Amino acid sequence: xxxxxxxxxxxxxxxxxxxxxxxxxxxxxxxxxxxxxxxxxxxxxxxxxxxxxxxxxxxxxxxxxxxxxxxxxxxxxxxxxxxxxxxxxxxxxxxxxxxxxxxxxxxxxxxxxxxxxxxxxxxxxxxxxxxxxxxxxxxxxxxxxxxxxxxxxxxxxxxxxxxxxxxxxxxxxxxxxxxxxxxxxxxxxxxxxxxxxxxxxxxxxxxxxxxxxxxxxxxxxxxxxxxxxxxxxxxxxxxxxxxxxxxxxxxxxxxxxxxxxxxxxxxxxxxxxxxxxxxxxxxxxxxxxxxx
Numbered sequence: 001x002x003x004x005x006x007x008x009x010x011x012x013x014x015x016x017x018x019x020x021x022x023x024x025x026x027x028x029x030x031x032x033x034x035x036x037x038x039x040x041x042x043x044x045x046x047x048x049x050x051x052x053x054x055x056x057x058x059x060x061x062x063x064x065x066x067x068x069x070x071x072x073x074x075x076x077x078x079x080x081x082x083x084x085x086x087x088x089x090x091x092x093x094x095x096x097x098x099x100x101x102x103x104x105x106x107x108x109x110x111x112x113x114x115x116x117x118x119x120x121x122x123x124x125x126x127x128x129x130x131x132x133x134x135x136x137x138x139x140x141x142x143x144x145x146x147x148x149x150x151x152x153x154x155x156x157x158x159x160x161x162x163x164x165x166x167x168x169x170x171x172x173x174x175x176x177x178x179x180x181x182x183x184x185x186x187x188x189x190x191x192x193x194x195x196x197x198x199x200x201x202x203x204x205x206x207x208x209x210x211x212x213x214x215x216x217x218x219x220x221x222x223x224x225x226x227x228x229x230x231x232x233x234x235x236x237x238x239x240x241x242x243x244x245x246x247x248x249x250x251x252x253x254x255x256x257x258x259x260x261x262x263x264x265x266x267x268x269x270x271x272x273x274x275x276x277x278x279x280x281x282x283x284x285x286x287x288x289x290x291x292x
Contacts, residue, residue: 016171019113022105024123024135027097032056033110040079070166074103074156081151085144094139095148098124099156106160107167114160121152127161216236 032040036056043049053075054060062072078099082092102121106113129145131138140148156163 017109019109019111021116022120024120024127026092026127027101031097031100032093034089037092046076049079049088067166085147091139094128099152106163110168110171118157125149266282
């Protein structure tokens with residue numbers, strides 16, 4: 001089950017759209033009408049342009065709402081790019097719709113869809129760069145296509161994950177496993193049964209006074225060891241036997257290394273002593289020869 005974390009508490013998401021491809025089409029005047037573009041062109045400052053965008057796309061709370069503010073900045077700088085490059089009314093409307101529709105495809109799913117979004121962006125550019133009615137029109141020149149591509153890649157696709165993080169919910173996977181052939185574990189409410197009233201009465205009742213406190217009560221029969229303690233003892237015994245075997249192996253290895261080191265030292269000592277004895281014997285023989 002997939003859960004969303006963009007709300008106060010985790011809630012089940014009714015439907016999550018998987019990444020998919022979209023078919024591009026001509027989008028002149030689809031989002032900005034002629035009247036809207038005229039109002040934007042006649043605007044004298046940035047605040048007036050933002051006011052027009054707020055009226056057209058219901059972005060009145062862009063100063064308080066962070067998401068709305070991000071959308072406002074995206075739309076405003078798109079129009080600013082069109083104005084800096086002297087786009088006509090048709091080109092301004094088409095470029096604005098290209099950016100807007102690309103963003104809508106980006107945020108339609110919380111899963112990664114960078115390839116699908118970029119392919120859709122390229123298809124939208126082709127729809128406005130090739131004269132093939134009714135599927136496409138030759139609206140932008142090749143140089144304008146290059147400028148639009150560079151601008152969109154540097155300003156939008158370089159921040160693709162940031163837009164995805166801001167406008168899509170965080171999805172986590174709540175995984176449950178079911179083993180075949182295993183008995184189902186009852187819920188905690190069933191296992192933790194409330195004690196009976198008789199048991200409570202016996203527990204709360206005071207213990208009767210013993211007539212002879214000096215006498216020890218009869219020994220209670222020992223309850224059989226639970227299965228967990230037996231398993232722990234067996235495990236402890238296995239671990240101890242394994243450790244004892246490893247310690248024995250380490251001792252043998254150390255003893256063998258000491259023995260090899262001792263033998264090598266003895267050989268070196270024997271060689272050194274043998275050389276001294278030979279020289280001493282030779283000296284004695286020469287002395288005897290002189291006496292003779």
